[in-house]
Amino acid sequence: MDELLVKIHLLLKAEMILFRLHLRRTVRQAAFYIAAGLLAVLAVGMLDIALYLYLVPRLDNAGAALAVAVVDIVLSVVAVVAAGHLHVGPEVDAVMALREATMAKLTADAERVKTHISGLHDDIKQIRSAVTGFLNFGGVNLASVFQWIPVLFRVLLRKKVL
Numbered sequence: 447m448d449e450l451l452v453k454i455h456l457l458l459k460a461e462m463i464l465f466r467l468h469l470r471r472t473v474r475q476a477a478f479y480i481a482a483g484l485l486a487v488l489a490v491g492m493l494d495i496a497l498y499l500y501l502v503p504r505l506d507n508a509g510a511a512l513a514v515a516v517v518d519i520v521l522s523v524v525a526v527v528a529a530g531h532l533h534v535g536p537e538v539d540a541v542m543a544l545r546e547a548t549m550a551k552l553t554a555d556a557e558r559v560k561t562h563i564s565g566l567h568d569d570i571k572q573i574r575s576a577v578t579g580f581l582n583f584g585g586v587n588l589a590s591v592f593q594w595i596p597v598l599f600r601v602l603l604r605k606k607v608l
Contacts, residue, residue: 450552457548478526483522485522569601
């Protein structure tokens with residue numbers, strides 16, 4: 447039972463590590479998206495100013511504002527592309543492998559417990575039929591005694607194994 451708890455604890459630990467890694471990546475991506483959004487807002491503001499100044503009798507200030515807007519747009523595109531290329535990191539593969547191995551072991555343990563329960567169920571059925579046969583009208587006979595022998599051997603051997 448302790449092994450099962452250790453495996454469950456290990457699985458929970460792996461899940462928490464994966465959660466933290468994904469959360470860290472998501473926070474970093476959010477920061478880049480926020481920066482890109484702010485730069486886009488700045489670019490739109492500068493485009494508005496540039497368009498305004500361009501429509502006013504042609505001045506050099508409009509060209510400068512337009513250049514700043516283009517730079518802001520380029521920077522926001524670079525930030526969006528950088529946020530899209532962020533990865534969790536190499537440690538995620540090790541944690542995923544640990545999670546898969548732990549899940550496989552827990553599945554094997556569950557199958558083993560299921561087999562033990564099925565064996566106990568069969569033993570209870572045999573004990574019930576043996577008791578029923580023993581208490582029937584015929585009383586004690588050789589056939590009813592032989593029904594008990596395999597059940598007793600299984601019970602004794604099972605206790606030694608566990």
